[in-house]
Amino acid sequence: MASVVSICNLALSNIGKQNIQSLDEPGAEPRACKQFYEHSRDTLLQVYPWRFAGKTESLAEVANDKPGRWARAYKRPVDCLKIRWVRPEYSVRDPGPQTLQEELAYPHDAEGTTIYCDLSPAFLRYTAKLADPTRFSPMFIEALSWQLATRIAMPLTRDPKIRADCYQLAQATQSAAAEADANEVRETSDHESEFVAERG
Template sequence: MNVTEICNLALSYIGKGRINSLDDASEEAKKCRVHYDHDRRRLLMMFPWGFAKRTEKLALLEASVPGWRYVYAFPAGCLWVRYVFDAPHAREKAADRQEFEAVLFGAAMRAVATDVPLAYAQFVADVRDTDFFSALFVEALSHLLAASIAMGVTGSASLAEQQLRLCSAAVEQARCLAALEEESDMRYPRKYQDARFS
């Protein structure tokens, strides 16, 4: 499903006709053009969608941030960092979360400050290619887009609210499916385990 098809899905939810492209001169196309990319990024930041998760080794910077031992370059194409960890503890990254801080150097350079040496990051990437989108992401995005354009195209606040609720329901469904796919064994934090059993 391409961008135009996602926009047409959103328009169908609010009872409006189809567009041929985002470059159309119609009011519907203009609204989709304004809101699509922003809503795509908003949705990616609501939940760690499986298709958007990436894991990369972080590049150490010759910089310092008070309170942290190491500063790493922010991963390219990263919207938000979920976990920072070292290779030996990659499987425990969720149960034993390591602290980190996203920081900004100057006007444009983002970085990750942490006490983790030789760090990796799991993050949500800014995925633009619709071929990678999951079915639930497409559903949530089309409802979110419908909510964003509903007032401008139909003048109906209740329709916008309804579409926002449907987007939230799709995100919640994705969250439940992701929880089922993840291992549910009890894992004790490493520091607790070391103190308790050593």
């Protein structure tokens, strides 16, 4: 089962460093992991709409300070890293290319802790700041370990080549993880389409 420490140990192994038992133990390795882990995780979560990090919430309305532009204003959830879409009804399905036109029918804007749109009610689908590593996919964990390795390489090795190698592998594993996530969405959609066809 994945944990923050196990992911940090993957990153440390990627740059040839010894494993740690805790982020709070003394030493340069745990200190570097503690400094860069959350930032590396949140950066990776934000760059792609991972299925396991998706969340849908009914938005709470707040005072609208832009009534000339938007009909409604809502409070942005505190754990929202990236907005995916706003809709007038609850849904956990993320839009594919076939529903892009539908999504454009529900424009929105975000500023600080406020989301503006013309819908009431309004449901937000977003990427959450997910802290529980047991919910990460294996390929996301692999990509995160290289993302973190890129961050800690210079503080722990002072070797630009190691950092450059980590960066290349971070990009490659991120792309592979995103592709696997996208394929899972397509396979799920295909299965649902076949199920509907059989019922019809």
